[in-house]
Amino acid sequence: MAINPQDQLRRGFGALLWAGALGLALVIGEAGRSDARAAPDSFAGLAEQVSPAVVNITTSTTVAAPLGPDGPQLPPGSPFEEFFRDFMNPDGPGGQRRAPQHSNALGSGFIISEDGYIVTNNHVIDGADEIEIEMFSGRRLDAELVGRDEQTDIALLKVKSDEPLPFVPFGDSDQMRVGDWVMAMGNPLGQGFSVSAGIVSARNRALSGTYDDFLQTDAAINRGNSGGPLFNMDGQVIGVNTAILSPNGGSIGIGFSMASNVVSKVTTQLRDFGETRRGWLGVRIQDVTPDVAEAMSLSAAEGALVTEVPDGPAKDAGMQSGDVITSFDGQAVKDTRELVRKVADTEVGRAVRVVVQRANRSETLLITLGRREEAEATATPAAAQAPAEPQSLDVLGMTLIPLDADAADQMGLPADATGLVIRDIDDGSTAYEKGLRAGDVIAEAGQQKVARLSDLQARIDEAKQAGRKSLLLLVRREGEPRFVALSVEEE
Incomplete structure (x- = not known):
């Protein structure tokens, strides 16, 4: 069964690979003990202990046939004209419409309760019409989606079973230290249940999400491992394998696993409410x-x-x-x-x-x-470009003009909004290096509002008299505020 490749985020020499419907994974581990632990003679006992709760995940997605003749345009009389008419036409040979196609993908997961709740990555099941899990024993069960969280790339599934299912508990990922042993399990490249081991290479990694807290590991992770568990030496899940850094799609020993202390909170909310409540x-x-x-x-x-x-x-x-x-x-x-x-x-x-x-x-x-x-869910208005004003001030490497009611309206700001608009900026100035650009609005200086050009000059003079090296500015760009400290020693 083919594995579908997913997006790659280019990072330096390689690519950060995320598993979509297939399972690109990483692993990281956490140990539940604070004392040093020698390298184990074997991981066999641990593998036997936890493998009954690890599952392979297969998803099926229906892909509709094309709605129109979007194939290549060929000149009349071309020898390929008849071929493309018959086989690229949405109605197929003889005018018979082609049936929808099915796309399959693979991933991994693990059971967290005897009544059949299963954790995996959201990208493993995203868009799936059907989800099936296969247990280590070979038993297959249909799964239903309970809830998912795109922010942490976590999904919760549920299967029905007449008998209690084997499961694994979450451990405390905060107790894991760099250098602790960990073990990953999953379904790499569709080869079935597989085990790899390594250590925690780094902690508290952030990739691209707001709530990222990844463990980095050198345990071998490949496509298809996504959603699988990363275990500490006590058989507790301390991470969910999610991504790898790789120049070629294979493991080079840089994998990332979402920390269990993040995952456990998300899965609890998905189980209780079907959604997150942050x-x-x-x-x-x-x-x-x-x-x-x-x-x-x-x-x-x-x-x-x-x-x-x-x-x-x-x-x-x-x-x-x-x-x-x-x-x-x-x-x-x-x-x-x-x-x-x-x-x-x-x-x-x-x-x-x-x-x-x-x-x-x-x-x-x-x-x-x-x-x-x-x-x-509340939308915020976007801002527009500020127009030029005749009155201006050249200061701190910027040419500034007052913000009037007309300009505020064009920028999506309240009519009574005050501030100074950057009309021009020297690309060799500290202000430019700090990210300020023409069209930005300086709303405050020294934590006081500035409505006139003289207000800003007064704040600069006060900072110098107080012996301060820099002045704090509140700058707005398209409605988004941020503070920037500029040196007043240039003046």
């Missing part, structure tokens, strides 16, 4: 860079800097643009990625304490979380 704080944030920390007089470049507070839970609790979130629900926040994951893992409707740094002092806010999926 917490939502209601802020737009960015990382605190060293120059931003210096401009804000912060002791360290840590936390999540709030760039905007739209209507939502955070705004209701008093959160402000320019706040730096340093703690969420009693846990320190290192950066934006960490905060996003902490918020998403928290129950919708729960009230949590959020500590922020505001104007060199600490504030604690009590925020009742909303639901992210509902918030993301």
Whole structure:
């Protein structure tokens, strides 16, 4: 049975391969112990213990026949004209319409409960009309989709059985250390049940998703392994094999497995609700860079800097643009990625304490979380280009003009929006290096609104008088805000 190749994300010399309906996989492991463990003499005992709960997954997808004659155009009298008329025409030879075709794909998965819940990758079953699982014993069962999460590429299936099924438990992926032994199982290249072993090569890898937390492993993973389990030496699942980095589609010892502490939360929600229900704080944030920390007089470049507070839970609790979130629900926040994951893992409707740094002092806010999926369903207007204004100011490598009501309307901003529009920018300036471009709007400087050109100049003068090397600007581009720290020493 053929395996269908999927998208490849080019990374340097090779490609990050994701399994679609076939099963491209990676593996990573976690150990449940903190003490050092010697290399095992054999993985045979572990393989025998967990193999009854690992399954091969076969999907079938119906592909409709073409709706029109989209084949090659041939000149009249061509010797191939009759051939293409008969075999490329949607009605087929003799005018008889061709039947829909079926596409099959392979992947892997594992049973997590005796009543038949099965975990795999979403891309393994995406678009499938029929899903069948094959157990190590050779038993085959039809599976139904319970729910799926594209954000983490996880899907939950369910099979019916008259007798309890063997299953494997989740382990604690946070306990895994670089160098710990792990074992992967799956259906590589459609060859059936296969085992590979290696170590955890790295932790906390991020590939392309908002909630990524991958374990990297050198255990051999190939196409068809996607959705299969990565085990620690206690037979617990500490990762779901998802992707590999490869120049040729085969294993070169760089595989990625979604950490079990992410997967277990997702599967619980899919089982209970058929969908995910992630917490939502209601802020737009960015990382605190060293120059931003210096401009804000912060002791360290840590936390999540709030760039905007739209209507939502955070705004209701008093959160402000320019706040730096340093703690969420009693846990320190290192950066934006960490905060996003902490918020998403928290129950919708729960009230949590959020500590922020505001104007060199600490504030604690009590925020009742909303639901992210509902918030993301709300569309945001796009912005347009800003027109030129006669009055301008050349400063910090930029030519600026005031934002008036007409310009705000064209940019999709409220009529009373204020700020300065970048009409031109020197491509050799620090502002350009920091990503500012013509058409961006500077809304704040030094955490104060700027409506006139003199406002910005005043903020620059104040920063110099205070001995600060940089000035923090709040910049909006197509409605999206971010903070940028620019050096005032160029002036």
